[in-house]
Amino acid sequence: MATKKAQQNLPKSLDKTFDTSTDPSVIEEKLFGHDGEEDVDGDEPVVFICGKCKLPVGDSFSWDGSEDSQNQILLKKITDNVAVGKEKRMHQPDKRSPCLIVDLICQGCRSVIGMVYSSTPKHLDHKRFTFCLNVANIDSYVLGSAKQMLSAEGPDEQPVTLEYRGIVEQQLTEMKLMVVSMAQKLEEIESGL
Structure with missing residues (x-):
C-alpha cells in the first residue's frame, strides 16, 4: 500500500x-x-x-x-x-x-x-x-513513435567518410612531421646557446 x-x-x-x-x-x-x-x-x-x-x-x-x-x-x-x-x-x-x-x-x-x-x-x-x-x-x-533526432551542428558539418578520414589522417601526419622538425630545430638552437 x-x-x-x-x-x-x-x-x-x-x-x-x-x-x-x-x-x-x-x-x-x-x-x-x-x-x-x-x-x-x-x-x-x-x-x-x-x-x-x-x-x-x-x-x-x-x-x-x-x-x-x-x-x-x-x-x-x-x-x-x-x-x-x-x-x-x-x-x-x-x-x-x-x-x-x-x-x-x-x-x-x-x-x-x-x-x-x-x-x-x-x-x-x-x-x-x-x-x-x-x-x-x-x-x-x-513502432514509428520515436521522434527524437540528432541535429546538425552547423551548415558546414559533413559526414565522416573514408575519403574524409584519409584527408584528416594525412593532415595529422604532416602536422606531426612539422612538430618533430620544429622540436629538432629548437634543440639545435638551445644547444648552440
Whole structure:
C-alpha cells in the first residue's frame, strides 16, 4: 500500500516510450484510433512487452480484441518469450462463469502476464484458446513513435567518410612531421646557446 502512495507522488515522466496505461480501451485507441495526429501510412504496429523485464511478448499483427471488463487484450499469437503454464486452475470472471485457465508466464522474469482459457461457458467461447494478456502486467511500444533526432551542428558539418578520414589522417601526419622538425630545430638552437 505504501509503494502505491509513493508511486502516486512521483512526477509524471515525459517519456512515453513505454506507456503503462492499464485501460485496454486506451491501448485499442492507440492501435486503431487517431488521437489528433494524422498518420501518413495508417495505424502503426504496436509491440507488447513484459511490464517487468521488457521482453517482447506479442504484437498488434495478432490482435484479437480486448475485454474492458477483465482489463485484458486478446492475441491470436504470442512470442517464444512467453511460456504457457501446465497446471489448470479454476477462474471465475463473474459469479455464473466458472472457467479453467492456464497462466501465461514471461520467460525472462517468470512473472504471470496473462492466461489462456481452456474451458469456458458458452458465452465466453470466443476467449477459449486465445492469449489473454493482463494490461496491468504488460507495456506497449508503438513502432514509428520515436521522434527524437540528432541535429546538425552547423551548415558546414559533413559526414565522416573514408575519403574524409584519409584527408584528416594525412593532415595529422604532416602536422606531426612539422612538430618533430620544429622540436629538432629548437634543440639545435638551445644547444648552440
